[in-house]
Amino acid sequence: MSERSAPADTELGSFVDRLLRFDTTGGDEREAQRWLKRQLDAFGFETFEWTADAERLADHPSFPDDPAEIDAAGRPSVAGVFEFGTPEDGPTLILNGHVDVVPAESENWTADPFDPVWSDDGETTLTARGAVDMKSAVGACVFAARDLKSRVESGEADANGRLVVESVAGEEEGGIGAAAAALDNPYPFERDAAIVAEPTDRRAVTATEGTVMKRLRIRGRAAHAATRWRGEDVLPHFERIRRAFFELEAERGESVEHPLYEEYPVPWPVCVGRVEAGEWASSVAGALTAEWRLGVAPGETVAEVEAAFEERLDEVAAADEWLREHPPTFERFSIQFEPAEIDADEPVVRALRDAMAATGHEDTDPAGATYGADSRLYVEAGVPTVLYGPGTVEQAHFPDESIEWADVEAVRETLTEAAANFLQSKK
Structure with a gap:
């Protein structure tokens, strides 16, 4: 195995390698975006920059109502634009990616997460935080735009309109940069369509799932372990609620149908990702907090799915004497994702599917994804x-x-x- 192989030394490989070395967790995208904007300038793009306004985002249903809970300050999004032919007479296409990444616990990695490793065991593999989600894709977008510009300038291709490459901030926190761009267009021209280069395994995804984040709190009664019968343990109550929620997940998997989600064993996943209960090993657990992610199908709303799980929780509480008198709370927190879907006949989907066929893809059929993405924000804005x-x-x-x-x-x-x-399509 070699830590360096030929792709790392190509222009695209070098670009992605450098971008991966920026630690863009925890809202710290600024230096990476400054570097990226300088690169776009050097490549001949007309560049743009914007920063989200927390008060403006607080009016959007995806975000908390309190602007203080939205970390938007000092987190720029950047873009580069190439114009072709008579731009005003042609359409505008956005190639979008995000530069932020989720945290990486270095003790669980075989190398520094922000020191990219290139290995070659027959095929070259790149390992780093953000390699998949989604700095490599940002690089692919930048260099695709450059490739088209070169082809047009050499006469190998014809184009009319604008091609925009975006690197947005805060996607992992609900789409801070994309939401700002969707609410208030940062460009002096309209946008006709977008391709978001999330990791789709090179499939054309026209439907994304929504999610609602809910925090469950159950109140019991603490007691000394030596007299635990004097307490009210929250864990059995939680287990009944957990079981009821997963039963509802199974019911929804049968009753809520969508042709693009038939391949998934669990089309509308429910996940309890965090549970905290009790204070001391020698005490009955008297309180519990659990954080849930509930899947929302395309065609549903966050509010509808939220109401279904709240109704199931009420049924569990009504069947238990303690919970009837001490009802659990179940409140939204964090970011909510509405589902999104576009028609397979949209010009941008046709353009992509034709390109997939021309570049050797065996499967060009539209697909659905069980995760949410910034695409929902643009779809909502009419893009x-x-x-x-x-x-x-x-x-x-x-x-x-x-x-x-x-x-x-x-x-x-x-x-x-x-x-x-x-x-080449008409506006």
Whole structure:
């Protein structure tokens, strides 16, 4: 195994390698974005920058109502624009990615998460936090735009309109940069469509799932372990609620149907990702907090799914004497994701699928994803948006997050073709 292989020394490989070395967790995107903007300037893009306004985001249903709970300050999003032909007569296409990444616990990694490792065991693999989600894809978008510009300048391709490459901040926190752009267009021109290069395993994703985040609190009664019968243990109550919620998940999997989600064993996943109970090993656990993520199908609303789980919780509480007198609370927290879907006949989807066919994809059929993305914000703003990118979400957020470099190069080629196709369409 070699820590350096040929792709790392290419222009795209070097670009991605440098971008991965910025630790962009915890709202710390600024230095990476400054570097990226300088690169876009050097490549000949017209550049733009914007920063979200927390008070403006607080009016959006995805975000908390209190602006103080939205970490938007000092987190710029940047973009570069190429114009072709007579731009005003043609459409505008956005290639979008995000530069922020989720935290990486270094003790669970075999190397420093922000020191990219290039390995070659027949195929070149790149390992780093953000390799999949989604700095490699940001690089693919930048270089796809450059490739199209080179083709147009050499006469190999024709285009009319604008191609925008975006690197936004705060996607992992609900889409801070994209929401700001969706609410208040940062450009002096309209946007006609977008491709978000999330890790779709090189599939065209036209539907994304929504989520609602809820915090459950159960109140029992603490007691000394030696006389635990004098207390009220919250854990059996939680187990009944947990079981009821997963039963509802199974029921919804049968009753809520969507043709793009038939392949998933659990189409509308429920997850209890965090549970905290009790204060001391020698005391009965008298309080419990659990944080839940509830899946929302395309065509549903966050409010509808929230109401279904609240009703199931009420049924569990009504059947128990203690919970009837001490009802649990179940409140929203964090960011909410509405589902999103666009028609497979949208011009941007046709342009992408034609490009996929031309670049050797065996499967060009539209797909659905069980996660949410910034695409929902653009769809809500009237900008048809499809997801297509390198790598698999099964690697995202994982220790030793890795991507096959051939996928990145393949997506670069397909995005170039998709942009060329779209910019030949009429506005």
